[in-house]
Amino acid sequence: MPELPDVEVYRKYLNATSLHKEITGVSVSSPEVLEGVSARKLGFRLKGRKFGSARRHGKYLFVKVEGDGWLVLHFGMTGRLKYFREPGHEPEHDRVRVDFANGYHLAYDSRRKLGIVSMAESVEGFAAKKGLGPDALQIDAGTFVETFRGRRGSVKPALMRQGLMAGVGNVYADEILFHAGVRPNKKLRDLGDRKLKAIYCAMREVLEEAVEAGADPGGFPETCLLPHRKIGGRCPRCGAALEKTRLSGRGTFYCPRHQR
């Protein structure tokens, strides 16, 4: 799930639940998700401290640890957060858990363990180390056009390259191109500035609406691709059968009729 809108929703969730409470413990049941920090060290750095507010860059969530750097969360394909109290309510694949003095816990849950939990001294430093481009909701139209103009290759894989721009993943790339009326395998060198600007506008609209909808697939209007994004799905605008192809190894859906 977690692309930019999902992570933005997690950020709000974390802000609403987990700030300014003393951390009394940290347990790591799957140390494989830790990157560059041991379970012991993570506990040592968090215990007795509190979370300040959270930031997001692309698909990464950064939680300020008051007095000591940032906790970094990346969700891979199956990660999520859950704040809970009762022992029976912990999520099924609880990999790292933070305990608070009020008796509640924040769980980093990840079935496939493809995400990471780490610590960083600064958001900017971490983003630079990972080679992340500007955030997809922060980038301005001019920078967007310059970034993608005249590049080799197809438009969709480029939109998903976190080094060029951070935050867009497979599903939202399809959604954005659907709204912009551009075929995912369209070569960037064949797209003029006007069309790139249209893709930029579609991107903003799609991402902002997705955040508003709580990144809940059920919260998307029927006019979006997402509710129809499956084999046998039909274009909500013209009823044409959606095509499914593979691009850069990723499942890709589009309407053959008005994405050209």
Next chain:
DNA sequence: AGTACCACCTGACGGC
């Protein structure tokens, strides 16, 4: 510079 393919890991689903 891009892309295809594999790997990481686990589970769901469809076909037989």
Next chain:
DNA sequence: TGCCGTCAGGTGGTAC
């Protein structure tokens, strides 16, 4: 019912 192949919204490495 059970087994098997395939696929899944992320990222990173390798080999063209």
